Amino acid sequence: MRGKTYLAAMLASVVLTQKAKAQSTSLKLPQAEGISASDLSLEKPSKPAQVYGQIRMESMQYLTPVPDQPGLTYSQLLSARLSVLKETQYLNFAADTAAGTFFSKGQSHIMVHEAYVATNGQNFTVSAGRKKKDWSEMDHRWNLGLWQPVYALDALRPEEEGLTGLFADYNTQGWEIVGFATPVNIPNMGPDIREDNGGLASDSRWYRPPSRNYDFNNNINTISYKLDIPDQLDLVKNGGAAMMGRIGNKERGPWVVVSGGYLPVNELLLKRAAYKAISADKVDVTVTPEVTYHTVGSVDVGYTYGSVKAVMSYLQDDPKTILPDSDLSIQKLQPIQAYSTAIDFSMANILVRPITVQFEYLKVVGGGIQDITSNGSPDSFTMFDSRLKFTDAVQVKLEGQVATFFNRPFVTRFKYLYDYDQKGSLLNTEFLYYPSQKWAVLVGGDVLGVEDENYDTSGFLNEFRANDRFYGGVTYVF
Template sequence: MSWSRNLLFLPLGALLLHFPAQAEVASELRLLSDSFLSPAYNSGDQTTYQFVGANFASDPITLDPLKVDLRAAYAFGAPLMSYINIKELSYRIEVNDNQVFTMGRHRQRWSELDRRWNFGLIEPVFKWNPLSPESQGLTGLFWEVQTGWSRISLFGSFIYLPDQGPSFDIDSDGQFVRGNPWFRRPPESIHVMSEASQIEYNLDRPNDSQVVLQSSYGVRLDVGEGTPYRARLASLYKPMNQLALGYKKGILSIPTDRALVDVVPQVMYHNVTSGDAYYQGQRLRFGVSAAYDRPTKDNRFQADWNRPIYSDAFLMSPFFDALIAKGWTLSVQHLSVRGGEISEEGPDASPDRPSISSRYPYLQANAVSLEVDRRLTRSHRLIMKGSYTQSEKNQFRLLRWEGRLEFSRLWSVQSELQLVDAAELTKDNRNEISEFNNNDRLQVGVGYVF
């Protein structure tokens, strides 16, 4: 489904050719190398991967009708590491001075919390590397009306694209292939009658249309635009961006001594209400963002399947941004989640075993970051961001750094670094960061604008 989902954007992609004069799209060719640094790394067959990729992006500030933010990369000798990331591909029509109609995959700031933490609460998230998630736009029709100091936005769609996680494959023996270090493989063995038996998985993959053809709608109200004191309120009814996984144990295969397990994904819906209140000045921006996530109680699984049960959750994130010098921005933020647990219901469900479905990456965190965007000379520009995220509740520390030095109009060198220190996973401490405790990573590369 990771490739077929992108076929939905082919009609919009034709706009790149049909309206070349309506948008300036910057194109960049990249050569990259990923290296995993931890001595305890055991998530894949390789410790180094080479990529060739391309970026296509329009200027996010201009009012060009066509908006594009697309990135793709091919991994030599490791096809499961290749990816296409379509963050935005939309076309904008100005009905009049106060109304704008947009169609396609379009990024909007529905919630400050969701965008800052890339949480996948409202907008889906690109999780090729779960340690560095990136928000993607919702796909559908958008209508905005500006009335003085307020703006109302309506969204509707019959197309649903969930979080885009790491690619995976299952071999002929029902085992998940060790071809992607970012894919969390499920358990490989189970105890049957006090004996350990290897698990053979059968993924009951639904048709793409059964997943993609889902309805969504939402409304957002922004007030205080043009003033220092602003607020935002949004409410949406849509599918959860994370697929729910149900499973059913089969019989023990005597010839192979394997336990057969069927796994099926399903789309679950939820109601999300979010609110932001903040101050925005020339050098300071601070406020608080909150959201209430209420999953529906629909049961889309058959009675003999084990299924996840999602509880309601309340999320809150105060934040503070400061322009400390020209081109230097300091940010501090906190996140807390109350509720949001996932239990299981079914013939084989157990309260002592965590659910195989996922929802939030973690439940509490503090983060501080520093962004730099400085032009050193006429032809040299430095773009850099470093962040430190720490969680007492989920017991992890994550250091991230990314940099880009443009030493001409065409050439640049780029790098990324991620270092993780996390406690072991337990039934009471499930989080995505600890899943990749040994995936310390360094990426270096070069880019050429064409």
């Protein structure tokens, strides 16, 4: 996400979460891989609750200090994740939650990825609560946040969240139909923000404030920002509906998934009121979050053969334009048309140890942002210009056991991404050594870079290129 994405998410987090200034740290170890309440079977009779969890202690060091915020250079974080499934004869209860706290800053966060109750049916189930579904492969793989919201306190560790509402699901191996309706929508979440001497600030390395300079009649004026946060019910009491259909078995052979819906956009719009005294070179701007809707649709066509899975995806949305009252401006979201391809395969038959490899490509057309006035004409000042982090990117991911030391596994996770529009790259690495089945020692790092710092200065990779970092810690899985 770019700056606008984070400001909108942060405005929502002011009223929907406690101080959300930590980084998302719910990376999963192999023992906990794939833990998702919606993936667990709901067809068995009553039995003891199934509980999965992970505790992680991590220290992180950024290589470049922030001059005016030296406390953001180093952090120590304790986080935990817990997934629970309780099956009874008639109903099943599931939850997947995470929480974390920084020792040095006294900041904490809580995430509810899933929490729902479902009927215990053989093929047909009805669920109520927050639940993840496979609406779009592209949305899931690239964390676009167009279908399901994203919790992104740390831009390099986004967490996909489920939609909240009522689900009706008829599911067999050969086909599936899902209906969804809701009276509420929980938007994307990001770092918290605050007013600071006329600017907008955050205790996060992953926030960039909007410009404080405004050209008025060929004179540079200073912008002074204020936040006007509405009641939280006004941000979440926005309903919607969607449907998804699948033909074929995603575990083998050809398959197609088609999804469509009319839902609130997970990114909040930013509405602003500006006041300028004629005699002063200063503009007072009050920023308020606003909800709009979009029509969203996606198609996935895939083929699975053994350990190889190939997918081609298309996703589009058409946001509704809101015209503000006179003397106000608001963001107009441009429609998105996105295309992606992906291939996943396991090298278990090639190498001695199993290693999973993924190749993915994403192309986005549209997705810009233009501030408009009450009559729909473009405003002379636009706070942020893009809805997504990446728009023309290729990435490769690798995960698996690469070696054994003292008869214990040594595991790696690796991701390299290059965005052609931004002429920049992102490298993520993590290594884990398991001295026992439940404990792991980990080290990792993230490197961002661009070929030309003067090219696409508002791009995600350019804006955050100073956020190279390394980290280490331990995890316990149960």
